[in-house]
Amino acid sequence: MPITPGLAGWELPATAPYSATRNVIGDFARAIGALDPLHHDPQAARAAGHPDVVAPVTFPMVIAFQAVSALLADPAVGIELRYVVHAEQRFVSSRLVVAGDVLTARLTVESVRSAAGTDVLATRSEVVTVEGEHVCTASATLAHRPPPVAEQ
Amino acid sequence: MGLRVGSTPEPRTYPVTRAHLVAYAGASGDRNPIHWSDRAAREIGLPGVVAHGMYTLALAGRAVADWAGGPERVLELGARFTRPVVVPDDDLGVDVRVTGTVAATEHPATVRVELTVTCADRKVLGAARALVRVEPDA
Numbered sequence: 564m565p566i567t568p569g570l571a572g573w574e575l576p577a578t579a580p581y582s583a584t585r586n587v588i589g590d591f592a593r594a595i596g597a598l599d600p601l602h603h604d605p606q607a608a609r610a611a612g613h614p615d616v617v618a619p620v621t622f623p624m625v626i627a628f629q630a631v632s633a634l635l636a637d638p639a640v641g642i643e644l645r646y647v648v649h650a651e652q653r654f655v656s657s658r659l660v661v662a663g664d665v666l667t668a669r670l671t672v673e674s675v676r677s678a679a680g681t682d683v684l685a686t687r688s689e690v691v692t693v694e695g696e697h698v699c700t701a702s703a704t705l706a707h708r709p710p711p712v713a714e715q
Numbered sequence: 716m717g718l719r720v721g722s723t724p725e726p727r728t729y730p731v732t733r734a735h736l737v738a739y740a741g742a743s744g745d746r747n748p749i750h751w752s753d754r755a756a757r758e759i760g761l762p763g764v765v766a767h768g769m770y771t772l773a774l775a776g777r778a779v780a781d782w783a784g785g786p787e788r789v790l791e792l793g794a795r796f797t798r799p800v801v802v803p804d805d806d807l808g809v810d811v812r813v814t815g816t817v818a819a820t821e822h823p824a825t826v827r828v829e830l831t832v833t834c835a836d837r838k839v840l841g842a843a844r845a846l847v848r849v850e851p852d853a
Contacts, residue, residue, distance in 0.1 A: 594741070656790055
């Protein structure tokens with residue numbers, strides 16, 4: 564199934580609000596082995612000048628991933644999930660996620676290129692608080708390589 | 716603490732086990748079975764369970780945050796996922812090693828860190844780099 568033409572410029576609705584609690588930040592940090600008290604201990608975080616515990620640099624991907632998943636799951640897009648590979652990821656941070664943030668991601672398809680049977684989608688997700696403060700821009704490049712239609 | 720142009724920060728080595736990947740799948744919401752099921756990984760031609768690309772990039776982010784003197788100093792981070800990190804089903808897992816070199820930018824308050832991220836001496840990330848805020852020289 565080919566990818567839908569004209570996908571570039573698509574904008575998805577904002578994802579459902581995600582509550583970045585101390586617990587989810589701590590779980591994420593522990594999963595990557597980040598035991599720095601900044602991620603786990605509110606007192607230590609405050610002593611370092613943060614309002615509460617802060618998340619590791621790549622944490623905004625948790626919210627951006629929801630937007631990317633929504634794009635890939637949209638039958639109008641014409642992507643088959645099992646043929647998608649995460650090819651590249653970049654973050655530009657305005658600030659770290661802090662416990663208590665309620666965040667959404669708004670995804671835009673920046674470009675679609677097709678060559679040699681592979682579609683390459685460049686996406687940009689703006690991760691913002693529900694109050695509208697920019698936290699991070701998470702840019703994901705996805706490679707979609709479905710098998711040839713007639714595989715003989 | 717901090718990164719100076721021309722300095723070579725201390726390399727970091729992080730073990731990655733299946734337990735890390737399961738914890739990361741839960742914490743990140745990325746439950747793709749190729750990160751916990753050998754059967755699913757082999758079905759798409761991988762030798763076995765592989766780490767999430769984002770797991771490896773998160774380790775690179777840890778290294779940069781340590782070198783920089785705090786995660787809040789990491790302004791930009793990114794990489795291409797060029798080679799899978801295959802994680803065996805044992806207690807040791809594999810080691811991911813992060814090294815960096817520090818280059819100037821046009822702004823004295825930031826430096827560019829070019830990252831080399833390897834597993835078993837092979838690069839697993841491409842074009843891996845970070846932009847870090849530093850104290851300008853007094």
